[in-house]
Amino acid sequence: MSENANHALHVDMLRCDAFGYCAELLPEVVELDEWGYPIVAGAVTPERLADARRAVAACPKLALRLAR
Amino acid sequence: MSALATSAFPETRSRLLPPGGAGGYRTHLARHGALPHVRRRDPALLAAVEASGLTGRGGAAFPTATKLAAVAGRRRTTVVANGVEGEPASAKDKVLLAHNPHLVLDGLVVAARLVGARESTIAVAADAAAAARAVERAIAERPVRERPRLVLVPDRFVAGEESALVNAVSGRPAKPTGKRPFAAGTLVQNVETLAHLALVARYGAAWFRAAGTDSEPGTALATVGGAVEAPGVVELDLGTTLGDLFARCGGLVEPVDAVLVGGYFGRWLPFDPELELSNEALRAHGASLGARVIVAFPRSACGLAEVARVARYMARESAGQCGPCVFGLPALADALEAIVDGRDTDAALRRVPRLHAQIARRGACAHPDGTLAFVRSGLEVFAADIDRHRRGTCRAATRR
Amino acid sequence: MSNADWHLIRSTGVVSLVLLTLALTLGILTSNRGRLAGRPRFVTAAVHRSASLLSVVFVALHVATTLLDPYAAVSLLAVVLPGARAASPLWIALGALSLDLVAALVVTSLLRVRLGYRTWRATHWLAYLSWPLAFAHSVGMGSDTGSLWFRATALACLAAALAAAGSRLVLHRPGKRLEPQAVV
Numbered sequence: 280m281s282e283n284a285n286h287a288l289h290v291d292m293l294r295c296d297a298f299g300y301c302a303e304l305l306p307e308v309v310e311l312d313e314w315g316y317p318i319v320a321g322a323v324t325p326e327r328l329a330d331a332r333r334a335v336a337a338c339p340k341l342a343l344r345l346a347r
Numbered sequence: 348m349s350a351l352a353t354s355a356f357p358e359t360r361s362r363l364l365p366p367g368g369a370g371g372y373r374t375h376l377a378r379h380g381a382l383p384h385v386r387r388r389d390p391a392l393l394a395a396v397e398a399s400g401l402t403g404r405g406g407a408a409f410p411t412a413t414k415l416a417a418v419a420g421r422r423r424t425t426v427v428a429n430g431v432e433g434e435p436a437s438a439k440d441k442v443l444l445a446h447n448p449h450l451v452l453d454g455l456v457v458a459a460r461l462v463g464a465r466e467s468t469i470a471v472a473a474d475a476a477a478a479a480r481a482v483e484r485a486i487a488e489r490p491v492r493e494r495p496r497l498v499l500v501p502d503r504f505v506a507g508e509e510s511a512l513v514n515a516v517s518g519r520p521a522k523p524t525g526k527r528p529f530a531a532g533t534l535v536q537n538v539e540t541l542a543h544l545a546l547v548a549r550y551g552a553a554w555f556r557a558a559g560t561d562s563e564p565g566t567a568l569a570t571v572g573g574a575v576e577a578p579g580v581v582e583l584d585l586g587t588t589l590g591d592l593f594a595r596c597g598g599l600v601e602p603v604d605a606v607l608v609g610g611y612f613g614r615w616l617p618f619d620p621e622l623e624l625s626n627e628a629l630r631a632h633g634a635s636l637g638a639r640v641i642v643a644f645p646r647s648a649c650g651l652a653e654v655a656r657v658a659r660y661m662a663r664e665s666a667g668q669c670g671p672c673v674f675g676l677p678a679l680a681d682a683l684e685a686i687v688d689g690r691d692t693d694a695a696l697r698r699v700p701r702l703h704a705q706i707a708r709r710g711a712c713a714h715p716d717g718t719l720a721f722v723r724s725g726l727e728v729f730a731a732d733i734d735r736h737r738r739g740t741c742r743a744a745t746r747r
Numbered sequence: 748m749s750n751a752d753w754h755l756i757r758s759t760g761v762v763s764l765v766l767l768t769l770a771l772t773l774g775i776l777t778s779n780r781g782r783l784a785g786r787p788r789f790v791t792a793a794v795h796r797s798a799s800l801l802s803v804v805f806v807a808l809h810v811a812t813t814l815l816d817p818y819a820a821v822s823l824l825a826v827v828l829p830g831a832r833a834a835s836p837l838w839i840a841l842g843a844l845s846l847d848l849v850a851a852l853v854v855t856s857l858l859r860v861r862l863g864y865r866t867w868r869a870t871h872w873l874a875y876l877s878w879p880l881a882f883a884h885s886v887g888m889g890s891d892t893g894s895l896w897f898r899a900t901a902l903a904c905l906a907a908a909l910a911a912a913g914s915r916l917v918l919h920r921p922g923k924r925l926e927p928q929a930v931v
Binding site: 294298299300303304336337339340341 | 777780787788789792793859860863864867
């Protein structure tokens with residue numbers, strides 16, 4: 280899998296329960312709305328990929344997915 | 348009583364709603380003849396449906412031939428006829444089922460055979476008594492192998508959404524799943540679409556295209572409400588103008604400045620009698636036909652109050668699965684009610700776009716986005732009323 | 748030699764109980780969306796994970812020292828299969844059952860992504876069963892219940908577990924409901 284291009288972070292809103300770990304671990308990519316739910320505002324650049332993977336693994340509801 | 352309330356009544360076109368009623372099974376067969384034999388993945392029939400240009404009549408206008416072909420390609424398939432009609436302002440499906448259930452059942456048989464489904468189901472809202480009774484009677488008149496399972500579904504707004512409906516007929520809560528059922532081999536088709544399919548199967552594509560426009564052929568049922576003499580369900584040629592439609596309903600009974608096109612997921616527009624009722628013409632105004640709920644909103648009624656009332660309803664009808672919908676829609680309703688009451692109007696007006704940005708495209712189904720479109724267009728069309736409400740007055744004769 | 752074994756079994760056992768209690772309370776704190784010393788919330792989950800893994804280490808040591816001690820007279824089978832023949836069969840069995848559950852909790856958590864959320868979540872409820880079993884095993888074995896330090900430790904663990912479980916019932920905010928409520 281080529282790591283040179285940006286990845287996209289997808290949130291499954293059916294699963295998401297506003298724990299907020301993604302915004303804590305990836306503040307450059309994820310912002311929270313006023314109710315605590317994530318808005319993917321930035322791109323997952325190659326430098327942020329490792330942190331993005333950590334965020335995906337950390338989500339208590341497994342609501343995050345990384346795609347090319 | 349809300350200006351958007353409608354009830355069932357006269358029909359004026361003969362394809363789906365023959366004048367004098369469609370009668371029982373024998374009358375139906377006498378009028379149309381026996382259903383032609385349909386093979387699984389019947390190429391001639393699929394080609395005819397494609398050529399006819401039939402699109403879904405439930406609101407999304409998805410090309411029917413494409414959906415049929417996609418499902419027919421799966422190994423294990425099933426068909427669900429969607430007669431639930433969760434939209435409160437819409438009555439067309441209930442009227443169709445009450446007056447011409449056999450045509451719908453024909454379409455269900457055709458669809459089931461085309462996709463090779465062993466089981467077929469027809470879903471009706473639990474409180475649509477006349478429709479449910481008519482469907483039950485009609486099923487009993489059919490040959491045994493053409494009898495679908497009838498399921499009564501709780502009357503919630505999202506229950507008519509395809510994936511929610513599949514859940515409901517399987518005994519689960521009627522909540523959307525975020526996935527399209529046809530991808531898993533379940534064909535969900537609005538009952539009106541099935542009725543048209545039954546006619547295309549008998550009379551062909553050219554016949555179907557004799558009505559409507561080139562890009563949007565055929566007829567469609569519409570629920571017309573508001574300040575017309577005879578509100579009700581009307582079968583119209585796609586492309587008919589608003590003025591002609593209202594004329595068919597006995598004309599306007601009082602001055603109308605605004606219309607709602609598309610029901611609770613629809614758009615408010617300034618009333619223009621020349622406006623053509625086709626998705627192509629409506630697109631230029633940022634609107635679409637949707638499930639063809641058209642309301643002639645009288646000048647004497649308070650548009651802002653209506654927008655706020657529907658927004659509160661939509662907030663309560665959330666399936667409760669996605670945060671931005673669960674929390675955002677009530678907050679939006681709060682802001683709208685503040686505007687109606689003239690309370691902190693400026694703060695409420697600032698709140699609306701901030702809420703919009705946090706709600707748009709952040710749900711698993713179309714519920715929040717449909718509501719946003721309804722609200723945004725309402726605030727634009729009734730913008731002049733906002734100041735009146737700020738001052739504590741309203742031009743409407745009745746006001747909540 | 749046997750005396751050293753005996754001490755090792757008991758001390759690793761007590762440490763295991765303390766760590767399992769810590770893991771339980773941190774897990775409940777995670778569920779309640781709580782913060783440790785004002786740190787970001789993901790830290791709570793991470794420390795819960797670390798405490799759980801550490802408790803596995805000590806449980807493993809506890810089991811190993813038990814197996815190596817001829818006087819304990821516990822077979823490998825008895826360690827994993829509740830009810831297999833051993834001395835003090837009931838309390839060993841409870842320990843064995845607790846071990847099985849803890850193993851299931853940890854393995855399913857490590858494989859969470861592959862198993863899918865629903866399977867993982869359903870299994871994780873077993874935590875509420877594994878702790879009482881571990882506690883009962885600790886107290887039931889009777890080795891140290893005479894001594895004050897053990898009693899104090901056990902009582903502290905019990906208090907912590909009850910307080911945590913109570914807070915789960917009272918404080919738990921499920922997130923999405925149809926009435927609006929502030930989550931952040």
